[in-house]
Amino acid sequence: MARLILHGIPVSAGISIGKAFFAWRDNISTLPRGIVTPGAAQSEVERLESAVEAVQNELTQARNRVPAELKDHAAIIDSHLLIAADPKLIKDAARRIQEQNITAEWALEQAVEAIALAFSSIEDDYIRERVQDVRVVADRISKRLMGASGCLKRPLQERMVLMAHDLAPADTMELPLDKIMSFATSEGGKTSHTGILARSMLIPAVVGVSNLEEHVNDGDLVIVDALRGFIIVDPNEDELADYTELKFQFEAYQKALHKECRLPAETVDGYRVEVVANIEMTEEVAQVLDSGGEGVGLYRTEYAYLSRPALPTEDQLYEEYSELASIMAPGKVIFRTLDVGADKMLTEQTLMREPNPALGLRAIRYCLRNIDVFKTQLRAILRASVHGNVALMFPMISGLQELRQAKVLLNEVRMELDRARQPYNPNMPVGIMIELPSAVLIADSLAQEVDFFSIGTNDLIQYSLGIDRGNKHVSYLYQPLHPAIVRSIKFVVDAAHREGIEVSVCGEVAADPYCIPILLGMQIDAISIAPQSIPGIKRIIRRTNMEECKTLLNEVLRTATVARINRVVKDTIFKQFPEELTFYSSLIDHDD
C-alpha cells in the first residue's frame, strides 16, 4: 500500500497512530434483489417483521447498557428505536413486498431511498444528515435478514483504529472501547453520533472520510489526525516521528490546560483580565467552577420564561437567582434582564407576527412595553442580590432614554421593596449590553449613567454589518475583525475607561485565540465566554505580552481591509504560539 492522505472532518480532537480494523465491510452487491412468487409475498413480509423485531430487541438491550453519563447516546438509540418502528419505513417496505412481489431486502432498500429522496431537499444540514440514521437502522435490519448480527466481524485482540462505513450508537455500545484508539468513518458530518460518542469518551475521531473503504485495508498502518481532519495511510518515517511528537504534545497540552485553569489570566507583563462564563442554566455552575471561571459574566435569564406555559412567578425567579448567586459567591453573577424576541419568542410575541423580529419588539423594548413582567424580574434580581455578588444589565439598549426608563422602573422596585421591608443590596451594580451600533456611537453618554458595559459582539457584528449569520448566503460576511467592528469595540472601551467604568466583552470573539490579543490590546477588563473555552483562553492570555498586543492592535487599526487584517493577525499570533494554535480553529479561518 502506497502512502496516501485521505481528508475528512475532525469531530473529536486528538491524534492516534495504529493499525486499521474495519468493523464490517459492507458488500452491497450481495443484497438479494429478487422477485418472489406471489404466494411467498406474505412470508417475505413476516420475515421482514421478525427481523425488525430482532433489531428492536438488540437496540433495546444496547439502550439499557448505556452508562448514565452518556445521555445523548441513549437519546440517539431511542430515536433509532422509533425509526425501526416507523410506519414510513416498515409499512412502506411491507407494501412494496406485496405490490411488487420482491424480497424483503430489496423492498427495504427502496423504502429507504424513497425517504432519502424526500429528505434530500431539506435545507437544514442536521436534519438532512438524519437520513444516515434511517440507513443505519435499515442496514441493521437488512443484515439481520441476511442472517448476520452484531457489528464487529471478529473480536478485537489489540488496540486498533476502528474504521467503518458508519457507526450507529447501538453498534458503538457493543464496542470494546478500551481496545479502540480512534474512529474513522466514511459517512457522517459535524453532528454525527460517532462524534458525540468519541468526544464523551475522549477518543479521537474523523468522519466523512472520502474513499476510506477503497483505500484502507485491515492491518494497514494509519495516522489519524483528528486535530486537522485527515488520515495518513502507510505513513513514512518522518511522519511517524512528527506525529508521535504531536500526539505527545497534545496530550500534555490537555493535561496542562486542566491543571492550570485555576491560575489567574494575567499576561507575562502583568496585565490581569477577569475571565467569567456565559451560561443559561443554574446547573452549569459546576462546569464554570471546574474550568476555572471566576464568575458568571452573562446569565441568560430567558430559560425560565420559555420552559413553561405560564410566566414564572417572582418567587420562582428569586429562588433560581439566589441559588445561583450563593453557589457562585464570592464570584460575581451578572443577570441580563429578559432578552426575548428574535430567535427566542414568548407565545404572545409570536402572535404579533412581526415581519422582522430581529429588529422588532425584543429585549428591553419588550420589557418597557410589558412593565409587570419586567418589574417582577427586577424584584427577583434585587432580592437575590443579598445572597452573593450580584449585578444586573439591560440588553439591546439603543439610546439614553431607554436606559433612563429602565432605571426609573428599577428605582420604583427598590422603593416597593423598602415599603415591604424586603432586603436587597442598594449598591448592586447596574450595567448595559452594548450590541447596537447606536449604543456604540453614544457610549460616552451612556457611560456616565451606568456602572459597567458588556459588549455583546455576536449581535454587534450582525447589526453593524447588516447580516444574519444564520443565513448561509451572507454568513461569509460575519467578520469579527472587520475594521468597523475593531474600531467600534475600541471606541466603547475608551469611552468606558474615560468615565472610570469597567468594560467586558461577551461573545465568541473573546473565546477566539486570534482575536483575544486584539481585545487585550484595547485593555478590556473582563471577558465572558462559554465554560469549555475558559481553560484554553486563560492559558493563551497567560502567555501573551500586553505590549505586543498593543502593537498588533495599532497595526490592525491602520489596516483597511478585512483580508489584510486577518492575514496580519494570523501571522503574528501564529508566530507567538506555533504549537498551541495547531490545537484550535478560529472565527477568522475562512477569510480570503
Place this chain on the structure above:
Amino acid sequence: MQEEIREIEDGLCLTVRVANDQGLHARPAARLVKEASRFTSRIVLASGDAEVDAKSILDILSLAAAKGTALELRASGPDAREALRHLAATFANRFREDT
C-alpha cells in the same frame, strides 16, 4: 398566553410554536412521537401545505421545523382534546424530559 383549542371539521386543532433552539430535530421529534403515541386519536402536524403523522419520527423530521415555526396540531378521536393539551405542554416545555 396559551392558545385556545378550536373545533374543525373532523376533530380539534391548536396552534403551537417550536420554542427550543434546535427546532424539531431528532431528540425533540422523538419526544413528540413518544408523547403522541400515548393517545389513540389520529394526530397530525400541519405546516403550510405539508401535513404529517405526529406518530412518525421520519414524518416529523421531514418538516424541518426550525425554532419559531408555527405548526397546527390536529387531532381526531376519543382523546383528541387531552392529546392536544398534552402535546401543547410538550411544545411549551421545549421537549424537556423532566415534565
